[in-house]
Amino acid sequence: MYGRIFIAPWVFGFIVYFALPLFTAVYYTLTKIYIDQEGLHFEWVGLQNYLYAFLQDPDFTRNLVESILNIVYQVPIIVFFSLFIASILKNDFRGRTLMRAIFFLPVIISSGVVISVLKENVLNTFSSESTFLFQAEGLNAILVRAGLNVALVKAIVSTISQIFDLTWKSGVQILLLLSALHAIPDSMYEAASIEGATGWEKFWKITFPLISPSFMLSIIYSIIDYFTDYSNKVMRMIVTTANQGKFEYSTTISITYFVAVMIIILIVNALLSRRTFYMV
């Protein structure tokens, strides 16, 4: 009974500022909105907004597919990179506190505006200052001449040229995984060592299963984070169409986009939930 009173503010907020807006948003997408002094007027148009988005808008489907493809190949890189960094930062070494402080810097400077300015201005000079070897074109040429598959080289080079992006996007994930790593009791590793397990076995048999809920969480966080990124093209479309007063179309885009991302999350969840291990 008292519990209900404690969570009452949130329940009210959830209904008024989450559930209702969500249904209203879906309703908006089925209408055409007119605005005048008295407020908003709606005209029922059925699925017209969705049809426009998928069949007529030249940008939407292209941007949507592009964002989804980017999610599919960027998220694994971000998450494994975060896991790598987290397991380094977990160990005790001199300067660990300083290194942690530096790696969490992206969490602090997470303002999309600043990041996009940084990307545009800083990254240009970043690549031009370094030598030919570290430039994308230089590396590309070297690897192709070394006889590697062109598609593979492209994947490698695009990952390397995005290293700035990756490090700046993995702050929160490192935080999540690090706290999960710290939650594993040392006694487990000791027992495994006594049984003669190697470091590799310890990682896959102890560490990975125990951090798998956080691993899952950081995958979902990465997807959402990419989804709501300021520089994301679909995101830009949502803001610009809303600023142009096309509220119904802006909502249509965001609902469609969200459903697409939800489907991705559900697929990921279905694939990984059997491998996720909860220690209770």
Place this chain on the structure above:
Amino acid sequence: MKFSIPKINQTKLANQSLLVISRILRAIFLLGMTYVLLYPVLFLASNAFSDYMDKLDPTVIWIPKHPTLKNFILADQVIGFASSIWKTLTMMVPSVLIQVVVSLFVGYGFARFKFKERELLFSFLIFTIIVPVQTIIIPLYVHFRFFNFWGLGNFLALHTGEPLTFNLLNTNWPFYILSAFGVGIRSGLYIFMARQFFRGMPVELEEAAWVDGCGPFRTFFTIMVPNVGSIVIVITLFSIVWHWNDYFLSVMFFVEEYPLTVAVTVLQDRLSVLTQNIRPEDMALAQSAVLEAACFVVIVPLLILYIFAQRYFTESITRTGIVG
């Protein structure tokens, strides 16, 4: 026996050299990452304080030859740092305070009390963390544009004949209201963190209070709240950071006077006005310097906060654990 002793030493030696090599590799890797992470910040600082002429001068690398505040003054002409920072602060400070109190309150409810629909509601809470605010922003915008006290305005209309609505856009009220009902900027996450924290606290304290006849609210305010130290700091810090960095809600709810982050994007559009008297070939450089000065102003308060509170960001998050 005779041969086994050097053999052991050999493997020891191999192990030790492996350890040293791995340490060196780790140091190199971490140095490289430090470079990637610190470079933008240092670059920003260096450019913000230097005349754009210095960028053309190859002998200038990090420390400007002509240190100047010109970029800040130019950016200030468009942004009005004082007013936009004030705007951010008036939006942020009450909102953060409300958010922290509400998160603790609701989190305690989720952590300590059992009722039938708790698990269902908690899964809804997780859902609100996952669904980005962008999906529901337009209805929220409309709600605050024609704010009628959750229908009370329409109810009054039965008597007065005219519905009572307020335009809350361009005020800070949308942020306060959203925070008060636990649906503000990332409120769901803070409720989740508070719940995890309360679940980890020993029940005995509360049981003792209950036995002594303390009601649940008194228990919460007199027993639990004084003991929440670290989690309050963590939630407050994250809340400050995300309010300060917020772009999307601010750009939607403010129309004329913008908080700092939105002001920077406004500056981005008006850069060409600022650099009229500069040679066209240097224009791009001068413009980016002004923009970088503005970005520098955005990140410096957070950097200062971070330097002082770094310990809480990194250490207490690992102790309290935001993971289930």
